[in-house]
Amino acid sequence: MNNILILLIVLPLLSSFLVLLVSFISRSFPGKIFSLGGIALSLGLLFLIAPAIFSGGTFSYSVGGWKGPLGITLYMDGLAWLTSLIGTIIALLALIYSSGEKDYHPRFYFFFLLLLVGMQGVILTDDIFNMFVFFEILSISTYALVAYFQTGRAIRASFDYLLLSSLGAAFFLLGIGLIYQAGGVLSLEGIREVTIHLQKNSPSMFNLAVVCLVIGIGIKAAFIPLHTWLPNAHAYAPTPVSALLSAVMIKVSFLATWRIIDIFQAFSLQYLFIWLGAFTAFLAVIWALAQTDIKKILAYHSISQMGFIVASFGVASSLSLTASFFHIINHSLFKSLLFLSAGLVIYTTGIRDVSKLSGLGRKMPLGFFACLVGSLSISGIPPFNGFASKNLISLSLKNYPVAAFLILLASVGTVASFSKIMRIFVGSSAGDRIKKVPLSMTLPLLILCAFCLALGIFPSWGAGGISRLIVPGSFSLPGVYTFWQVAASILILAVGIVFYLLTLTSYGKRVFGYIRQMRLGLNNSLLLLIISLIFFVIFIQLF
Amino acid sequence: MERSQIVTMVSRKLVPFILLFGLYLISYGHLSPGGGFQGGVVLASGILLLFLSHGFTLVQRSFPERHLNLTELVMVLLFLLLGLAGLLLGKSFLSNILLLGEAGEIPSAGFILLLNMIIGLKVGAGITLICFYLFRS
Numbered sequence: 001m002n003n004i005l006i007l008l009i010v011l012p013l014l015s016s017f018l019v020l021l022v023s024f025i026s027r028s029f030p031g032k033i034f035s036l037g038g039i040a041l042s043l044g045l046l047f048l049i050a051p052a053i054f055s056g057g058t059f060s061y062s063v064g065g066w067k068g069p070l071g072i073t074l075y076m077d078g079l080a081w082l083t084s085l086i087g088t089i090i091a092l093l094a095l096i097y098s099s100g101e102k103d104y105h106p107r108f109y110f111f112f113l114l115l116l117v118g119m120q121g122v123i124l125t126d127d128i129f130n131m132f133v134f135f136e137i138l139s140i141s142t143y144a145l146v147a148y149f150q151t152g153r154a155i156r157a158s159f160d161y162l163l164l165s166s167l168g169a170a171f172f173l174l175g176i177g178l179i180y181q182a183g184g185v186l187s188l189e190g191i192r193e194v195t196i197h198l199q200k201n202s203p204s205m206f207n208l209a210v211v212c213l214v215i216g217i218g219i220k221a222a223f224i225p226l227h228t229w230l231p232n233a234h235a236y237a238p239t240p241v242s243a244l245l246s247a248v249m250i251k252v253s254f255l256a257t258w259r260i261i262d263i264f265q266a267f268s269l270q271y272l273f274i275w276l277g278a279f280t281a282f283l284a285v286i287w288a289l290a291q292t293d294i295k296k297i298l299a300y301h302s303i304s305q306m307g308f309i310v311a312s313f314g315v316a317s318s319l320s321l322t323a324s325f326f327h328i329i330n331h332s333l334f335k336s337l338l339f340l341s342a343g344l345v346i347y348t349t350g351i352r353d354v355s356k357l358s359g360l361g362r363k364m365p366l367g368f369f370a371c372l373v374g375s376l377s378i379s380g381i382p383p384f385n386g387f388a389s390k391n392l393i394s395l396s397l398k399n400y401p402v403a404a405f406l407i408l409l410a411s412v413g414t415v416a417s418f419s420k421i422m423r424i425f426v427g428s429s430a431g432d433r434i435k436k437v438p439l440s441m442t443l444p445l446l447i448l449c450a451f452c453l454a455l456g457i458f459p460s461w462g463a464g465g466i467s468r469l470i471v472p473g474s475f476s477l478p479g480v481y482t483f484w485q486v487a488a489s490i491l492i493l494a495v496g497i498v499f500y501l502l503t504l505t506s507y508g509k510r511v512f513g514y515i516r517q518m519r520l521g522l523n524n525s526l527l528l529l530i531i532s533l534i535f536f537v538i539f540i541q542l543f
Numbered sequence: 544m545e546r547s548q549i550v551t552m553v554s555r556k557l558v559p560f561i562l563l564f565g566l567y568l569i570s571y572g573h574l575s576p577g578g579g580f581q582g583g584v585v586l587a588s589g590i591l592l593l594f595l596s597h598g599f600t601l602v603q604r605s606f607p608e609r610h611l612n613l614t615e616l617v618m619v620l621l622f623l624l625l626g627l628a629g630l631l632l633g634k635s636f637l638s639n640i641l642l643l644g645e646a647g648e649i650p651s652a653g654f655i656l657l658l659n660m661i662i663g664l665k666v667g668a669g670i671t672l673i674c675f676y677l678f679r680s
Contacts, residue, residue, distance in 0.1 A: 021616050065638040
């Protein structure tokens, strides 16, 4: 049973190299069968250990039979299992979608599987240096995938991400070095044991190390002010990759932050996350409203929704952690749904600009339906899953009215900018015919729609399961479908649509045109990274 | 670029020894400083010296790109399969599957020698390929 942990990492790795080998031997043989097979097998393995995980079991595994703290160990608990499950499901669906979209080079499948290897490794590892290694695997495959189309913009986006992310990795490595020097251990469990001792004896060194680790991963988790690479990278990547990056990769990085804050007991940083999250949610939505490229809008919304997750994580109560994780899962589902349906729009029309599209609803009813479900989910309208988790988040932010207000504004902005996306499906359409869409592209959309609806109608099923897996002890989840909450969501919908109409006026257009011009270049983002590092250090030293 | 007789001659005489030294590093990796990665890099540096002194076409003839690619791929797969073999024998992933032997002998330390050889070939092929791609463009 314990062997499953290593198989989850080795199977995608093995199949990724098999894809390359097969393509090397015969050009005609479809190597993607191996990639589908590898991911499907990992999914099967995850289901195999589900009963044990749900009865509260944890697994650990020592590679090569060398026990910790010196050997390399893997560890899986409820948190890791859920993340791994959602990552594998989304990867499988994105891969099915990609097989219909176009003929990708075997290299694409290779890097796609390598990305999955990195994610599984980051989730499962119990060793902070190994986490660094797997983060590098993850990042390198991301650079290659973002630049896959080899257009100037894609390469530029990938290069910006490469510079920022390698700087983050350098900070992460520095943090590991500091911890190893002070504590002499690298395994996460070992660090947990020496944490209290270190906090007492060398607090400033310890704090610097924690901040380096958090900032290093924070680049990949993309909360403001470390978000600057994300919109371009996610927008110019191939669609299945955007779906996987937005839905899973930033979540995995955030969960690594979660683990690190938990293990280092950096509770003052966790408090800071409430404010970081609230501002992230609010500011990213404003930029999302200003965009016209459909994938860029979605990318900015990924940042914004990360803000919801981060803010709720910062509150650190049982309810808020459950809400945060529930939103992670929900966001993975509806954001991959939205990215894939945006990809469908681009596939059929070849246009990315939402202001140039209209009347698609009649031509592609399925794409319309999928995009509608995704938009309603992300806007938090009942009975979709976004409603359930956003409600839990706003309940958990009860004691922080300012943050709750910012989150509320972000919800209104979300409705407004998804009204903009939905507008492409209504109205009159030009008469030209559109490309036919293969079944392998629509099937993943339907599956994701079903998930969104199921988790929305039975929120206690999803949130209850999550709280059982990740929160020690039991607590009673508040009900989601009360009269006031449904009424509030309807009100948000109405205000959001009014706000959208306001952005269409000439004054609104001028303001958002101005905002669209305000972009941070690479130099400024690097500067911002250093400033936020210094700010984090000062904050953690003072509080 | 004008080709210098001295450089051509010296590198031709030197390359076999560099390759031999690479193999030495790989095969003694479990006993002395060195190992698969270092040995592989030395192997690659030998090939690169040939490449710099004799030009691309000649090196391509004796080290075709396709074969280097294939070596790299197969070595990774072999490494993984060796790891999985431990799993099949009821131990854990990448645990030793061979006899330990006597410490200090060349065939000792279980399958470390085997792994070093695999890594050496993989790294050698990989670094050579990287430089091929870089110099060609």
